Structure formats: structure tokens, C-alpha cells
Amino acid sequence: MQFFGGSEISPSPPVPTASGNNAHMMYVFNRNGVCLLYREWNRPLRTLNPQQDHKLMFGLLFSLKSLTAKMDPTTADRGNLGVPQLPGQGCSFHSFRTNTYKLTFMETPSGLKIILVTHPRTGDLRESLNHIYNLYVDYVVKNPLYSPGTPIR
Amino acid sequence: MAAIYSLYIINKSGGLIFYKDYGSAGRMDTNDSLRVASLWHSMHAISQQLSPVSGCSGIELLQADSFDLHCFQSLTGTKFFVVCEPGTQHMEGLLKFIYELYTDYVLKNPFYEMEMPIRCELFDINLTQAVQKDRNPSSSIWWVVGSPYCASAQDGADSDEDDHQQSRKHGRKELRN
Incomplete structure (x- = not known):
């Protein structure tokens, strides 16, 4: 009786081919939790309406960040759980993986959060997020008609 | 060198039933470990809701700046998670092995009450x-999936422990036959 053989309990979906689109969706939040940009490419499952979905995503990231700040095993002074922290303060995280998707997260010093949701087998996407941030700086922040805190158009 | 920083086991309702620290800087106090465990339970549940594809079973690996968190959820909802150094390999195997230890020594213990510490x-x-x-x-x-019980000779320092190992091996064989 081989209970834990080669097969996984929760098999992940098949690996897409190189030509396929790996990205599911992308979010950009500002420091106040306003969703500046939302794009989706491949999202078969939708359980919530967009507003609730954005709120839940922001809440998940916020809480995961306070969790990692509290759990950080390399420092002794970690503060209290749930106390809001400035961007760059405390231990943050850069990605997590489930059996159906992988979420990569970046927070800039100004508190902008960029989130990419992709296939679980994709590699390290921090470079891509940096590239997206550069695009944001070049084409959004430098746009004189853009007023900060409003959705990007 | 501490590859593993700490281990948590939480029951299906998010209560911490086991916590062991293996040398992280500044041990977490009891209240904080309980809070962290239940926070992880909720984050695990929310991550399932946000999945773009159906059939999501929650976070398996969280990569933070200074540690990795590997989580294994059993079919009954008990979650095992281990905090280790970034890039540590074979943690899924270790978690499954810990799950086996849990079924063998905790669930089969007649004095153990379900969902309790x-x-x-x-x-x-x-x-x-x-x-x-x-x-x-x-x-x-040695415990990588597929070869859970390697027959490598143990330093027989403690004969009692050797007996445990032996009986485990025999029990395993009977189970397989």
C-alpha cells in the first residue's frame, strides 16, 4: 500500500506549451489599496464581483506581509502582529505558489504593489515586475494628464 | 546551520496544535504563534478563493525575503507547515514524512483527543x-518520497530507539503485504 507514491494528491494543470499564454491576471494597487489597473487574460473561474475580488486580493497581500514580517526567523525584534508597516520595512515576500497558480508580488518604496498571477510552473518573475514598474514610471507617472490615485487609462 | 527554522501543525479549524522551534532568532511567544497559525489558516483559505482556475487547494510554498514556508494540507484539513532557509530542497518529502509520523504516533495514541494540542x-x-x-x-x-525507510545502518547509540525503528519497519511491511 503505497500511500504517497509518485502521484500527487492535488495534481496541477498540464504545463502550457511555450507558445501558450502563461499569465492569468495582473493587478496594480497604490498604497491606499485602490486598484489602479486590472487586466485578465485567462480566467475561467470567477467567484466574486470585480470590486470584491480586488479588495480580497489587497487584503490577502497586506495580511501575508504582516505574517512574513512577524515570522521572520532572522531578526529578534519583529514588532507586533498586524501593526501596519511602511513599504520596505520588515520582512516581505516575493511570491507564493498553489497547485493552480503562482502569484508574484512587488512593492515599490512608494507603496505601489504590482501583482502577476501566472501558471504555477513559471520561474522567477521579479525581473518582469521590475520591467512593468519601469513602464509605469515612464508612461504613467511622467504623463502630465495623469492624476495620482486614479485608475490608469 | 539551521536549514529548518520552525514547524507548525494546525488543526482543521485553524488552531495551533503543535509548534516547535529549531533555532530562529528570538523565539515567538505562545500568543504570537497561535495568532500566526490562525492567520496562516485564513490566508490559505483566501488564496483558494482567488484562484483563476478551479480546483485550487491553497498555498503550498511562500517565498519571503529571508525564509521559505512550505505547507502541506492533509485530506482531513490538518495543515503542516515548515519555515526554512530560502531554497531548501525536499521539504515536501519531509512534510509528508511528518504526516506519517503524525498518523502513526499521534492518531494511533489512545490518549490523544482529536484537534487538541x-x-x-x-x-x-x-x-x-x-x-x-x-x-x-x-x-x-533518506526520507524522500519513495524511499521513506532507508536501511542505512544507524549508530546504535540507544538500543531503545533502535527497537522503535525495527518495530516500525515490521509494521510497515505488514501493512504493505
Whole structure:
């Protein structure tokens, strides 16, 4: 009786081919939790309406960040759980993986959060997020008609 | 060198039933470990809701700046998660092995009450062995899935423990036949 053989309990979906689109969706939040940009490419499952979905995503990231700040095993002074922290303060995280998707997260010093949701087998996407941030700086922040805190158009 | 920083086991309703620290800087106090465990339970549940594809079973690996968190959820909803150094390999195997230890020494203990904190001596002994094995690089992969019980000769320092090992092996054989 081989209970834990080669097969996984929760098999992940098949690996897409190189030509396929790996990205599911992308979010950009500002420091106040306003969703500046939302794009989706491949999202078969939708359980919530967009507003609730954005709120839940922001809440998940916020809480995961306070969790990692509290759990950080390399420092002794970690503060209290749930106390809001400035961007760059405390231990943050850069990605997590489930059996159906992988979420990569970046927070800039100004508190902008960029989130990419992709296939679980994709590699390290921090470079891509940096590239997206550069695009944001070049084409959004430098746009004189853009007023900060409003959705990007 | 501590490859593994700490281990948590939480029951299906998010209560911490086991917490062991293996040398992280500044041990977490009891209240904080309970809070962190239940926070992880909720984050795990929310991550399932946000999945773009159906059939999501929650976070398996969280990569933070200074540690990795590997989580394994059993079919009954008990979650095992281990905090380790970034890039540590074979943690899924270790978690599954800890799950086996849990079924063997906790669930089969007649004095154990379900969903309550784990206080089982045999579980502690075997868990310590498993984690120490993991820290010793020469034998670090002895519990990798598929070869859970490597027959490598143990230093027979403690004959009692050897007996445990033997009986476990026999029990396993009977189970397989």
C-alpha cells in the first residue's frame, strides 16, 4: 500500500506549451489599496464581483506581509502582529505558489504593489515586475494628464 | 546551520496544535504563534478563493525575503507547515514524512483527543530524529518520497530507539503485504 507514491494528491494543470499564454491576471494597487489597473487574460473561474475580488486580493497581500514580517526567523525584534508597516520595512515576500497558480508580488518604496498571477510552473518573475514598474514610471507617472490615485487609462 | 527554522501543525479549524522551534532568532511567544497559525489558516483559505482556475487547494510554498514556508494540507484539513532557509530542497518529502509520523504516533495514541494540542513522547522523539537527519547533509534525503525507510545502518547509540525503528519497519511491511 503505497500511500504517497509518485502521484500527487492535488495534481496541477498540464504545463502550457511555450507558445501558450502563461499569465492569468495582473493587478496594480497604490498604497491606499485602490486598484489602479486590472487586466485578465485567462480566467475561467470567477467567484466574486470585480470590486470584491480586488479588495480580497489587497487584503490577502497586506495580511501575508504582516505574517512574513512577524515570522521572520532572522531578526529578534519583529514588532507586533498586524501593526501596519511602511513599504520596505520588515520582512516581505516575493511570491507564493498553489497547485493552480503562482502569484508574484512587488512593492515599490512608494507603496505601489504590482501583482502577476501566472501558471504555477513559471520561474522567477521579479525581473518582469521590475520591467512593468519601469513602464509605469515612464508612461504613467511622467504623463502630465495623469492624476495620482486614479485608475490608469 | 539551521536549514529548518520552525514547524507548525494546525488543526482543521485553524488552531495551533503543535509548534516547535529549531533555532530562529528570538523565539515567538505562545500568543504570537497561535495568532500566526490562525492567520496562516485564513490566508490559505483566501488564496483558494482567488484562484483563476478551479480546483485550487491553497498555498503550498511562500517565498519571503529571508525564509521559505512550505505547507502541506492533509485530506482531513490538518495543515503542516515548515519555515526554512530560502531554497531548501525536499521539504515536501519531509512534510509528508511528518504526516506519517503524525498518523502513526499521534492518531494511533489512545490518549490523544482529536484537534487538541499534541503531547506525545514518541512523536517528539521521532520528529527530532527526522529533523536532525535533515540537518545532516550526508543523509539528508533518506526520507524522500519513495524511499521513506532507508536501511542505512544507524549508530546504535540507544538500543531503545533502535527497537522503535525495527518495530516500525515490521509494521510497515505488514501493512504493505
